[in-house]
Amino acid sequence: MLSRRETLRALGAAGVAAPVLAACGDADPVGDPPASDSGLRLVKADVSRSAGDASAVADVVAAMGAFATDLWQQVGDTDDNLALSPCSIATALAMTANGAxxxxxxxxxxxxxxxxxxxxxxxxxxxxxxLAALAGPVRLRDGKNGTISLTSADQLFGDRSMTWRRAFLTVLAKQYGAGMYDVDFLRNAEGARAIVNHWTAGRTHDRIPEILPEGAVDASTRLVLVNALYFKAPWDIPFEKAATTEAAFHRAGGSTVQVPMMHGDAEGSAVYLEGRHFTGARLPYRSGTLAMTVALPTADHDAALAELLGRGGLTATSESPVAVTMPRWRYRIPTDLRGPLMSLGLTDAFDDGRADFSRMTSDERLHVSSVLHQTFVAVDEDGTEAAAATAVAVADSAVAMSHTLVLDRPYLFVVHDTAHGTPLFVGRVADPG
Structure with a gap:
């Protein structure tokens, strides 16, 4: 089997023309092979990564929550499993907006x-x-060593025939740490697609093996912007595997399915939450700085999620213990975001006659051809593993009382940090079977 470095070298060999790009080349700081090894050139503005503005974080998270609430209402049916990463989608779209x-x-x-x-x-x-600082080693309750993984990576893949504006590359390098691999969409779109998918698979530990399906890019594609997010963490107090039993989960349509149900108790570290539109619980991961909040909507799923993602909704405090019963589940869900985003008012970007991405390049008139998203989530007795990727393809225009919470009907989940309530992953479990 080829190593990741050898595979990228083979994929890069498909390139023919020398790159013509308006920025400085350097080695990829997160481990992809440099140009001398792979035949791919990484183009990146010669600027240091900014520390950013901590005072703006609260407003960013609030905006992300409002965007996620809007988007949620446009995707999926209440009878379907659903998973999104608002953090990943917002990042990819914000990078694209810097060229608009x-x-x-x-x-x-x-x-x-x-x-x-x-x-x-x-x-x-x-x-x-x-968020990156929340990752690292942790000591588990049984005295063993564990690890929390939380990584986000941003990358551009630009056609090597294009000249890209220095200001566009500079802001993405400075604020997002993103460089650009020059690939050959024009003459070898399939080879370029393989490179994008290979990079994304590597950044998500192969949980998102193909963010760009066959036909997603072609000779008209000039740029693909990708955000990849990966998370894995053990619960603060794991569910006892011996306590997991088969039980009924009640689907929205009234039918039931037998699924493995995990059982916690009120002596654990989960705390009870209650809002106008839901009852729920926050289950901390071992560090205490990250958690999953689960919520049973009282009626309207949209209203429940809006309440959770509203300012302060995921950081509300509680000291009431809760015994949680929830299914063990895993799924990977692809979502085409073009239609939902257009329904929210993002129309010009997709229109080859009206789109204006002149801040990216003056070579050609560009428009967004697709916005593709995939999310993987697995929840078991030990913890949670989740990954997401978002690709924007740009083409030429041409303690008090204890409680019990039984999640045996469709419920919502949000994986988030506990300081800001950043919605890393949100979803609905409609059928864990």
Missing amino acids: AGATASQMLDVLHVDSLSTYNAGMAALTQE
Whole structure:
């Protein structure tokens, strides 16, 4: 089997023309092979990564929550499993917005609930680095060593025939740590697609093996912007595997399915939460700085999620213990976001006659051809593993009382940090079977 380095070298060999790009080349700081090894050139503005603006983080998280609430209402049916990473989607769209101008830029910022893109960029830079600092070794309850993984990576893949504006590359390098691999969409779109998928698979530990399906890019593609997010963490107090039993889960349509149900008790570290539209629980991961909040909507799933993702909703305090019963489950869900984003008002970006991405390049008139998203989530007795990737393809225009919570009907989940309530992953478990 080829190593990741050898595979990228083989994929890079498909390139023919020398790159013509307006920025400085350097080695990839996160481990992809340099140009001398792979035949791929990484183009990146010669600037240091910004520490960002910590004072802007709260507004970034609030905007992310509002955007996620809007998007949620446009995707999926209440009878379907659903999973999204608002953090990943917002990051990929914000990177793209830095290349937009005029009405296209205004629509993108309105959909993202962003007042100032420069402030949002700085807040994203600070938030990304704060979240990265939450990862690392932890001591488990049984005395063994464990690890929390939380990584986010941003990358551009640009056609080597294009000249990209230095200011565009500079802001993405400075605020998002993103460089650009020059690939050959024009003459070898399939080879370029393989490179994008290979990079994304590597950044998500192979949980998102193919963010760009066959046909997603072609000779008209000029740029693909990708965010990849990976998370894995053990529960603060694991569920006892011996206590897991088969039990009925009640689907929205009234039918039931037998699934493995995990059982916690009120002496654990989960705390009870209650809002106007839900009853739920926060289950901390071992570090205490990350958690999963689960919520049984009282009626309206949209209203419950809006309440959770509203400012302060995921950071509300509670001291009431709760015994949680929930299914063990795993799924991977692809979502085409073009239609939902257009329904939210992001129309010009997809219109080859009206899109304005002149801040990216002056070579050609560009438009967004697709926004593709995938999320993987696995929950078991030990903890949670989740990954997400978002690709934007740009083409030429041409303690008090204890409680019990039994999650045996469709419920919501949010994986988030406990300081800001950043919605890393949100979803609905409609059928864990």
